[in-house]
Amino acid sequence: MRRAAEAAFAGAKPRKHNSFKVKLGQETIIRALIQAKAMEI
Amino acid sequence: MDIKRISDPAMHRIDVAAEGLRIGALASMAEAAENETIKRDYPVLSQSLWLAASQQLRIMATLGGNVLQRTRCNYFRDTSYRDCNKRNPGSGCAALDGFNRLHAVLGTSDACIATYPGDWAQGLIALDAKVNVLGRGGSRTIAFADLHKDWGNTPHIETTLQPGELITAFIVPAGAHTHRSLYLKIRDRESYEFALVKAMARARGGGGSSRPAIDGRPHAPCCRGSVRWCQTTQT
Numbered sequence: 001m002r003r004a005a006e007a008a009f010a011g012a013k014p015r016k017h018n019s020f021k022v023k024l025g026q027e028t029i030i031r032a033l034i035q036a037k038a039m040e041i
Numbered sequence: 042m043d044i045k046r047i048s049d050p051a052m053h054r055i056d057v058a059a060e061g062l063r064i065g066a067l068a069s070m071a072e073a074a075e076n077e078t079i080k081r082d083y084p085v086l087s088q089s090l091w092l093a094a095s096q097q098l099r100i101m102a103t104l105g106g107n108v109l110q111r112t113r114c115n116y117f118r119d120t121s122y123r124d125c126n127k128r129n130p131g132s133g134c135a136a137l138d139g140f141n142r143l144h145a146v147l148g149t150s151d152a153c154i155a156t157y158p159g160d161w162a163q164g165l166i167a168l169d170a171k172v173n174v175l176g177r178g179g180s181r182t183i184a185f186a187d188l189h190k191d192w193g194n195t196p197h198i199e200t201t202l203q204p205g206e207l208i209t210a211f212i213v214p215a216g217a218h219t220h221r222s223l224y225l226k227i228r229d230r231e232s233y234e235f236a237l238v239k240a241m242a243r244a245r246g247g248g249g250s251s252r253p254a255i256d257g258r259p260h261a262p263c264c265r266g267s268v269r270w271c272q273t274t275q276t
Contacts, residue, residue: 013149017142024227025146025238032225032242039084039221039244 005029044207045103052209055079061215066105066208070161071096073104083213085222085241089164092226095233105208108162108172108188109200113235114144114155126152130197143235153196157189158235164224167241170213176206185211218243 005026012022045067056063057078064073073079074090094102116122116135124133136144136154144154162185165172170185189200202208213219222243228234 009147012146014146015137015141015144015154017140018144018146021146021238025240028225028227028238028240029242032223032240033244035223035225036221036242036244039223 001030001033002026004033049209059215062211062213064104064211064213066210067103070094070099070102070104070107073161074099081220082215083164083168083219083222085167085219085224085243086161086164086213088224089160089226089241092224093160104161104211107159108165108185108208110159111199112155113158115140117155127155127196130195143237148191150193150196152194153192155196156235160224160226160236160239162189163239163241164222165211165213167222167224167243168213168216168219170211172208173210173212174202174206175209176203178203180209182212218245221245 008029009022009025012025014022047067052065052067054063054065055068055073055076057076062079062083070090070093074087076087080087090099093099093107111117112127114127114136116139117125117127120128122135123129124135126132126134134151134153137151141154143156145156165185171182172185172188173180173182183201187201190198192199222241225240225242226236227238227240228236
């Protein structure tokens with residue numbers, strides 16, 4: 001999941017005030033994947 | 042222009058069938074969010090709606106209008122800023138060197154770093170939805186992912202709609218993956234706030250792989266160069 005999250009943001013171009021979004025976005029992906037896997041079939 | 046008085050009932054209706062959903066473009070956000078089938082079988086759609094706007098706005102707003110909403114970039118909205126390639130093509134982008142905390146990190150260009158503010162569109166992307174469009178040349182159906190354009194050097198052109206065309210319906214195909222889908226919206230405030238980051242994920246039933254999509258606030262809903270579809274292995 002970490003590799004997927006990092007790959008998703010490989011092309012990110014942060015600016016002066018929004019570089020925090022890269023890490024935040026990666027962690028959000030991981031959280032989404034974990035929650036999706038846990039959903040009942 | 043308010044087109045909610047168009048009397049075609051199909052444009053106001055949510056139809057549920059074994060092969061999927063047909064959601065009229067004039068159905069309200071609230072109607073779709075509260076639909077029991079959507080909540081149970083297409084949770085990413087319901088969640089993306091519940092996390093958007095406020096209940097007052099969801100009652101009034103149509104789904105077709107929602108997907109066409111424009112950016113909340115303050116340099117676009119405030120016309121006192123001359124440099125905005127959306128409003129004034131070729132003038133530049135004031136956000137590049139301005140206060141850009143809420144601006145995009147993915148899918149940007151030197152012409153524009155504005156974000157796409159919608160949530161419902163992300164759910165449609167996650168479930169490979171299509172959109173029916175009606176215009177002077179007749180009707181056509183396109184992948185929803187093809188509705189919004191990559192802005193590149195022409196951020197003033199935001200969609201592939203032709204002049205005079207209307208969105209009439211959204212088509213969402215059924216599948217095992219729709220049941221295990223979700224939407225995450227990370228923002229400064231718990232409600233009534235635009236996202237800093239959004240993520241959608243769907244997982245197949247009984248094994249297989251999960252498939253995330255993210256919106257690190259690109260200029261358009263996760264599509265083409267702005268999305269990274271990654272396969273991960275369920276354990």
